[in-house]
Amino acid sequence: MPRVSAKQDDDGYLSAIGAAVRTYRLKHGISQEELAYICGIDRSHMGKIERGERNVTILNLLRIANALNCKPSRLLRIAGL
DSSP states (O other), X not given: OOOOOGGGOTTOHHHHHHHHHXXXXXXXXXXXXXXXXXHTOOXXXXXXXXXXXXXXXXXXXXXXXXXXXXXXXXXXXXXXX
């Protein structure tokens, strides 16, 4: 099975997950830089995740959810997945 990059995300999964992260982050008043720092993810990488330009790994999804005090399933639900 070939790797899926953001450029190949024809179904919009990455954009939906990124939008869910951004929505949840803003709802809780956390800056992108602060979220990235808490997660141990580079700020520019976090920006690419939120814009759907990066394939977020399950480990990073877990880190992000933990930093936002929610379950990964909550973020996926917000994304409509």
